[in-house]
Amino acid sequence: MPTLLEFLALPNPDLDSLSRIKGTNTFNLAFDDIEGTRPWFDFTLDTILSCFGDILHQPLPAVEFHHPHPIQTPFLRIVDEISVDGILLRWNHVIVNRALEIALTFLVSRGFHSILWSWGSLSLVREDRRFRPDWAGILVEPRSSEQYHKNLIPGDTKIGSKFHSRYKDSIDEFEIGEFNKVLAQAVHYSRVVGSRYGYIISDEELLVFRRTKAVDPDGSIAASRPRRQQKQQHQHGREPSMSSTASGVAATWSDVVETTSGSRYTDDGNPDVNEQALDIASIPWSRNGPQSLTVNLGLWFIHLLAALDNSLQESYMRIGGWEAIGQGRWRQAGSARVVGTLPPGALMAENP
Numbered sequence: 001m002p003t004l005l006e007f008l009a010l011p012n013p014d015l016d017s018l019s020r021i022k023g024t025n026t027f028n029l030a031f032d033d034i035e036g037t038r039p040w041f042d043f044t045l046d047t048i049l050s051c052f053g054d055i056l057h058q059p060l061p062a063v064e065f066h067h068p069h070p071i072q073t074p075f076l077r078i079v080d081e082i083s084v085d086g087i088l089l090r091w092n093h094v095i096v097n098r099a100l101e102i103a104l105t106f107l108v109s110r111g112f113h114s115i116l117w118s119w120g121s122l123s124l125v126r127e128d129r130r131f132r133p134d135w136a137g138i139l140v141e142p143r144s145s146e147q148y149h150k151n152l153i154p155g156d157t158k159i160g161s162k163f164h165s166r167y168k169d170s171i172d173e174f175e176i177g178e179f180n181k182v183l184a185q186a187v188h189y190s191r192v193v194g195s196r197y198g199y200i201i202s203d204e205e206l207l208v209f210r211r212t213k214a215v216d217p218d219g220s221i222a223a224s225r226p227r228r229q230q231k232q233q234h235q236h237g238r239e240p241s242m243s244s245t246a247s248g249v250a251a252t253w254s255d256v257v258e259t260t261s262g263s264r265y266t267d268d269g270n271p272d273v274n275e276q277a278l279d280i281a282s283i284p285w286s287r288n289g290p291q292s293l294t295v296n297l298g299l300w301f302i303h304l305l306a307a308l309d310n311s312l313q314e315s316y317m318r319i320g321g322w323e324a325i326g327q328g329r330w331r332q333a334g335s336a337r338v339v340g341t342l343p344p345g346a347l348m349a350e351n352p
Contacts (some may be wrong), residue, residue, distance in 0.1 A: 001059035124149035160204030321349030
């Protein structure tokens with residue numbers, strides 16, 4: 001019988017990228033600069049298998065897996081972000097969401113929230129709908145009658161001809177600037193919804209990140225920057241579509257005026273904190289097979305992390321490591337699994 005790991009390791013479609021548009025990414029002055037990046041060392045295949053290997057390797061009846069239909073050749077051509085969204089909706093969304101549903105039947109009892117990978121329009125309504133991310137890891141509450149859901153992890157779609165993780169190490173100032181602009185936008189979405197995590201996905205890779213609170217929290221970011229007000233400014237380059245319209249993305253953004261705010265909260269109502277460098281990890285679109293960390297497996301994993309603990313901290317325990325919880329028991333960071341005897345080769349959960 002097939003396993004969940006094999007399902008998540010299915011190859012992504014082979015895309016035609018010859019017609020991709022080029023140019024600059026849009027930027028909004030409301031987005032704060034990031035404090036740099038660093039490798040996310042414990043976002044690895046070994047970590048995922050340590051946390052969820054029992055679920056990923058468990059044989060399941062084939063009828064449990066909802067395989068997406070093959071994508072017709074004309075729709076494999078990537079032109080812009082809308083065409084990337086089309087691939088994600090037809091292929092990755094089908095696989096990842098079914099994998100989340102299966103996993104959560106085992107994990108809700110450990111304290112995981114029910115989460116699904118959704119387009120941004122299903123997340124909680126904001127006063128300004130233009131500032132919704134393309135994607136949302138929505139909190140699913142069966143007894144709730146709410147039309148919209150809390151966004152536990154936002155995501156943004158980009159096109160590989162305008163953004164790639166390799167830009168961060170480029171000697172070209174333009175590429176470095178494009179990398180920072182896109183990442184600042186994605187981090188802004190995470191701040192708005194109060195999420196520890198976020199991601200950027202393109203036709204070339206998945207880039208995931210984790211935010212960390214600065215050890216020295218003194219000083220308010222909001223107090224030292226201009227107060228933002230809305231102006232009409234045509235900066236977003238996406239045309240209305242099934243995905244971009246659904247996520248509430250429009251062609252106008254807010255700008256900046258010369259007044260200051262002394263608030264300890266951002267304009268979005270979330271606590272205003274200084275942050276450390278972002279932990280980031282990148283997964284190539286073309287990677288596949290059960291011996292590899294694939295895009296779908298990475299999306300599945302980071303949604304589960306957000307479904308367990310989303311709070312912003314000054315440091316985090318090693319994902320997959322173990323901490324003593326008393327009475328001869330141990331709990332694993334990242335999976336919330338509790339055991340009486342540590343498994344062979346177990347790592348402690350103190351900060352890596």
